[in-house]
Amino acid sequence: MRFILFILVVIGVVVFLNPFFPFWVIMIVIALLSALLGLSGIQGFLAGGLGYGLAWLGQALFISATTGSDLPNRMAELMGIGSGMTIAGLTAIVGFFLGSFSGLTGSLLRNLFRKKPDNLYRG
């Protein structure tokens, strides 16, 4: 549940904050949120990555669909990587890695401050 919630939070952060801040600020925010929500490492990694990647993919596709511009295709041709869809995919992948490692770092950060669990049954 927290996993889904975190994906949604990351998407929200990208949609509402990214227009005003560069990508690295978003990375820090994702890391902090991941720490705050206390996800496990693998959860933080996947949720942060999926959130950021999907948000960027969604934004790219939204711009592409609403403007109908040929620019993504031209950019893809310029970079020698196929079509506009490829470059949307590349955008998603870059977003995924930025988000995932931020999420992972955040959850590992929380680990540092987590007290030894005291409710553990030690038999």
Place this chain on the structure above:
Amino acid sequence: MKYFGFFIALAITVALAIAVSMPLGPVPPLAPLLDPNHGFWQNSYSEDELAKDELELSNLTSPVTVVYDENLIPHIFAENEEDLYRAQGYVTAKHRLWQMEFQTMAASGRISEIVGPIAIELDRMTRRKGLGYGAELGLKYLQENDPEILKLAEAYADGVNQYIDQLSPGQVPVEYKILNYRPEKWTAYKSILLLKYMSDMLVGDRDLEYSNLRKILGQEMLDKLYPDFPVDNDPVIESEHVWDFTPLSVIKPDSIPFPNDLLAIDPLPQPEEGTGSNNWAVSGSKTKSGNPILANDPHLSLNLPSLWYSMQLSTPNHSVKGATLPGALGVISGFNEDIAWGVTNATKDARDWYKITFQDKQRKTYKYGNEWRPTSFRIEEIKVKGENPYLDTVVYTHYGPVVYDRTFKSERQDVNFALKWTVHEGSNEQRTFIMMNKSKNHEDYNKALDNYSAPAQNFVFASKSGDIAMRIQGKFPLKWKEQGKFFMDGADPRFEWQGYIPNEQNAATLNPERGFVSSANQHPVDPSYPYYVFDNSYEHYRNRRLNNRLRELSDITTDDMKLLQFDDYYLHAAEALPVMIGLLGTSFDSDPEAKKYIDELKSWDFFADPNQKAPTLFYIWWDKTYDQIWKKWGEFGVPVVRPNNYQTVRLLELTPQDPVFDIDKTDVVETASDHINIGFQAMVKSMKEWEEKEGDYSWANYKRTSVQHLVPQFAPFSVTNIYTGGGRGILNATSERHGASWRMVVEMGDEITAFGVYPGGQSGNPGSKFYSNFIPIWANGEYLNFNLRSKEDSEGVLFQTILK
């Protein structure tokens, strides 16, 4: 353990963030480029999708209204000129910022800053020609003599800079994002620089080639193959014009020794062949409505973002519309409520080379008459992306900069030549355009032109009051016959320019009897003009076609003028082909393939329309024949120019047995016919290859007109394979990479009717739908409505913005 894991993750994350923020070789930083909120995706929006009702522009005295028509052409309504040009700067930057800055970077030799060491040689060349030096003198001229224009140029710069300051990261033009740099401040200096850059594009010289030719061929042969005036001279100013002034005297010194060495050096880069233009005006006596009609189509290299940007500029006192140059104030080719004007290039050998004799290796002094004159050293600091700046010392003499010396292209030869060029003198072209924009009659037009130095232009004029006129304006050096045609000796003061032709003696005409004025880069005048006129680049075909048509036509309408701008008649072919077919004889009649080509050529009507096949055949046949005839010119081993098409056709036609056709190396005596046959054979061969590889050889498919992005490597931002006719030497001068960069037709009636189009679009953004939307219209010979608009006009409004 958990600390270890955290730090590993942190390190990877930070490394990742840094990696995607750094350029990897030519690849720009990935994350800022791909980020949909700031990167290139944001450039997908067209201007109408980002329209705002109000934008902030400080330092205005009153609010300015900008109305965009459906083609994104801004119509700026300001209360005074200072507000007007501030708004022009702001609005132009909004649509063309990258281009205007890039062009001034190129003009000032600063491309290395953007692309790195690869451009150092190019930048050195630009600087050694003294473009920046000339612009500095231009700025100084304004500071000392014309505070009014300087103030307006500074208002324009302020408008550009306010736009740059407001620019959100997402709206930075995509070229900055890809090349990974950011816009810097605009200045009045840059506006001046841009006008100097136009000179560089349009002005050439062939002093080197003519010096070599004179040595190789001798004066007599040179005069025969390269006469100063052609037989069919149909000059800009009508031949029957009477010169009603007493010319200044120019005395050619006796026995002038031209430096006589054979110069195995490369010439300075020359303007592209095919850069030229047409303009004309017909008087009311020749038009259906009785109103004068004016037409202009400057031919330049076809680029995106387009060189031109259309605008209407209005104050309560004047309303002007037409084509502007992004970076320069006012309209360059256009019309207002009273007059219309247009420009074509009028080069007249404005660049000369002087051989400099330095006293010693220090190069601190050079010989001039009986004295040693001091030089000055100008240190050019070229900043280089990713490297230390490159320092280049250029020696200046009183003539101008020594372009090539021991530090630049020294491998050529140990000779030093100084470049004298009118661009290196303080001048005030900007005032001409600002005054022209407000001119009400022929007198105002003349006053505006008095301020104009370079690049020399044929300024065509028509007024609502019924006048038509043409004036060839530039700062023209006073020269004795053949002065500046060849290299000159800088140590001999007798080689100095003799002063300048006074403005009022520049060739001009008002309301000539024939009812029209016209220019198409041909010889400016008849030999009766009392001053020496020479240039290698005069054109011999468009002018005659144009004048023949204008003589024939009556009851002219704007539609006739549009058709004339789009006229595909190939006069060169019409004159050459019958001669060539005659000289070809019957040797190919048995070859069916060759016969097919000959039949196609014989049935051709000489129009180079896009679907015709014969223009391709003729073009290649001529090209091969011409190369074949003048092959030995390439064997001289030094740079020379070959006799032009016109002279070559005349030789073929009138003296096919001329010794010039003989190839020395063979035992037989070749004649014109041999060359024609060899050319034909080569044409058949290359046509066969073309047909096998490409199939269709119709003209448009062969010619492949393209409009290229200013950075040639950005091929996806170019438009290629445009289906359109015309070609070099044709009124519709659309060749592979050159052609009408702007077409305008204006009828000066009570209500002014105007049409215009250019091969591009108003937006400089390759992601916008307004980036290249005019190209199909242009390629079909169609036009956009360019009538003046009032502020209240609500028809066809895309959106409106108030600047305050």
